[in-house]
Amino acid sequence: MDSALASDSGLYLRQTVKTAVKLLVVGHFAVGKTTFVGSLSEIKPLRTEETMTQAGALVDDLTGIKDKTTTTVAMDFGRLTLSDSLVLYLFGAPGQQRFTRLWQDMTRGALGALVLADTRRLEQSFDVMGLLEDHGLPYAVAVNHFDGAPAYPEAEIREALDLLPETPLVTCDARDRTSSTQALISLVQYLYARTTQEHA
Amino acid sequence: MTPRRREERGLVRPYVVTDGRAHPTRNTFDLVTLVMAHGDRPLSGLSPEKRRLMELCLGGALSVAEIASHLRLPVSVTKVLLGDLVDSGHITTRSPIPSAQLPEAQLLQEVLDGLRARL
Numbered sequence: 153m154d155s156a157l158a159s160d161s162g163l164y165l166r167q168t169v170k171t172a173v174k175l176l177v178v179g180h181f182a183v184g185k186t187t188f189v190g191s192l193s194e195i196k197p198l199r200t201e202e203t204m205t206q207a208g209a210l211v212d213d214l215t216g217i218k219d220k221t222t223t224t225v226a227m228d229f230g231r232l233t234l235s236d237s238l239v240l241y242l243f244g245a246p247g248q249q250r251f252t253r254l255w256q257d258m259t260r261g262a263l264g265a266l267v268l269a270d271t272r273r274l275e276q277s278f279d280v281m282g283l284l285e286d287h288g289l290p291y292a293v294a295v296n297h298f299d300g301a302p303a304y305p306e307a308e309i310r311e312a313l314d315l316l317p318e319t320p321l322v323t324c325d326a327r328d329r330t331s332s333t334q335a336l337i338s339l340v341q342y343l344y345a346r347t348t349q350e351h352a
Numbered sequence: 353m354t355p356r357r358r359e360e361r362g363l364v365r366p367y368v369v370t371d372g373r374a375h376p377t378r379n380t381f382d383l384v385t386l387v388m389a390h391g392d393r394p395l396s397g398l399s400p401e402k403r404r405l406m407e408l409c410l411g412g413a414l415s416v417a418e419i420a421s422h423l424r425l426p427v428s429v430t431k432v433l434l435g436d437l438v439d440s441g442h443i444t445t446r447s448p449i450p451s452a453q454l455p456e457a458q459l460l461q462e463v464l465d466g467l468r469a470r471l
Binding site: 163164165167169170171172173174198199200201202227229231232234238239240241243257258260261263329330333334336337340341343344348 | 382383384385386411412413414415417418420421422426427428446456457459460461462463464465466467468469470471
């Protein structure tokens, strides 16, 4: 707590920042979301919590009473200042179907999402891709490279994930800043292309 | 279901931080809404949590998610405190782009430029 309040100059946004945008980094458990956010963030990735019930949520959360009707979900997020006026937040989001309200909060106002996938467990990406489609959020898929994981031709991965022809598919190494940045660029290029097409 | 607690009047209310409210006075806070504190407002009379929030925010602009994380409060609680502090004139916020609108091509171009500049 004290360290967070310290007047460390990197803590705060530049005074000139006017606009904040949000992208989601989603995927199944242990696919590398937190690593990806950590590679890109200019601040030490932060963790925030949402309580997942309506009535009683605050009561239970603040007293530490474990109530089975309350679930606390943690999200890791990071920050990238992109220009004097623009800052990008990256939220690493859990892919579990049951956190509907969390998803509503997270997807509201988000520009899009990057789905991280693991070639050893491609089928586990379906839930999160379905959630994004339900919320109408456009996404690109980045296959995170894990040492020893099989490398498949792009066409096979596309088929296995049942991707639309226009959905970008890239590979990345979530531990590497440049590689992770390139994956985000692929996503934003896609979002840009969609927007200009829809306004044409 | 969550047990009813209304009868437990004698107990110290753990949700005293928000005066028992689960929702902010205004529903305008997104995770990336930017918050700026006004240094000319007195902190006297604020609850300890609001004072902590103000002390954090007086250092510079932060997003709602960052404030919640630094204060180690749930986002829902943080939004309630922020709503009160907007009402009392202690902070102002800058909302993210309207969620109902498709992002402008220009905004996405700026994001792209910023990301490319990091390579």
